[in-house]
Amino acid sequence: MFKMIPHGFLTGNDHGRDWLNVVDPTPPEIRQAAQTLQIPERFLKRRLHEAPARPVVEEAGLLAFQLTVPRHLSDHQAGFELVPLSILLVPRYFATVSTKPLDFLNTVIQPDAPCKRWELILRIVQEVGVRYIHMARDVSREIASVEQELRVAQRHNVVYHGLDINDRLLELDLGLLQLEYVLDEMKPRMPKDSPEFMAEYDDARIEIRQAREQVDLEQDTLNEMLDAYTYVVHNNVNHIFKFMAALIILATIPLIIPASAAMNVPLGNFPKWRDGFTVVTSFLIIVELITGFTFYRNGWLKLS
Numbered sequence: 001m002f003k004m005i006p007h008g009f010l011t012g013n014d015h016g017r018d019w020l021n022v023v024d025p026t027p028p029e030i031r032q033a034a035q036t037l038q039i040p041e042r043f044l045k046r047r048l049h050e051a052p053a054r055p056v057v058e059e060a061g062l063l064a065f066q067l068t069v070p071r072h073l074s075d076h077q078a079g080f081e082l083v084p085l086s087i088l089l090v091p092r093y094f095a096t097v098s099t100k101p102l103d104f105l106n107t108v109i110q111p112d113a114p115c116k117r118w119e120l121i122l123r124i125v126q127e128v129g130v131r132y133i134h135m136a137r138d139v140s141r142e143i144a145s146v147e148q149e150l151r152v153a154q155r156h157n158v159v160y161h162g163l164d165i166n167d168r169l170l171e172l173d174l175g176l177l178q179l180e181y182v183l184d185e186m187k188p189r190m191p192k193d194s195p196e197f198m199a200e201y202d203d204a205r206i207e208i209r210q211a212r213e214q215v216d217l218e219q220d221t222l223n224e225m226l227d228a229y230t231y232v233v234h235n236n237v238n239h240i241f242k243f244m245a246a247l248i249i250l251a252t253i254p255l256i257i258p259a260s261a262a263m264n265v266p267l268g269n270f271p272k273w274r275d276g277f278t279v280v281t282s283f284l285i286i287v288e289l290i291t292g293f294t295f296y297r298n299g300w301l302k303l304s
Helices: 027-037 041-048 102-109 118-153 155-190 194-259 276-296
Strands: 002-010 015-024 055-060 063-073 077-090 092-098
Touching: 002 027, 002 118, 015 027, 027 041, 027 092, 041 063, 041 077, 041 092, 063 102, 063 118, 063 155, 077 118, 077 155, 102 118, 118 155, 118 276, 155 194, 194 276
Parallel strands: 015 092
Antiparallel strands: 002 015, 055 063, 063 077, 077 092
16 A cells, blocks of 8 residues: 655644555555655565564665564454564655554544654654553463463463463564664654653653563563473472372282292291181281371372
């Protein structure tokens, strides 16, 4: 999509300029946008590519910032994607280039009440930071559901789900790092005589810091939860081995006593004694009961 909105922002001299919104363009639209902005066509293709691009590019007549915006995959599907958003400042134009539609741009950029371009950029950065916070809270709710499943299940797919969540948190953290870098690079290029710009800058910085703190908190929570789950699994394995060892000992006792009584050694009249079987069996049962009771008292016959 190639769309031009007249008077989308104001210059430093309060002159209205046009906003050029490029979303998932076709090759002819890329060519048209490059001709309109008077920039190389390959530069736009690089910005639209999924591979990481330089966060800040400053050349003659061009200043470009690359952001990554979190976006839900769908209303009924967990997870998100990070959409690259490029902000291009060229003479007479304010251009936004992305691979997917970002609806919040239509709210931030208002031709009916245009604002200066640096204020507009800071508002976009602030809005992106808010979206990171919302995404981190969505991940927090997903972590809570995983924790509930771990409490009642011993399934490996739950652990893999937690690892997938951790990967998404890492993606959010990397996106916020890029956002912080871009914001730091903006500061020396902003007008120094405008307190409004600095107020917007501070607000954007606060939003990004809150988003990073939220993401870091969720990462710590998830890691602690997985570590606790690992400890529980190891503890259960130890209980199982202890239980199996106790069963093996109890099962070995009936083999030891009759085997000892049946050894090829002189036993006198014992093998011919009519009550010999009863005595050996009774002794076996008594030893088995005493051993089983001892194991039970020590908790060796419990799996929990």
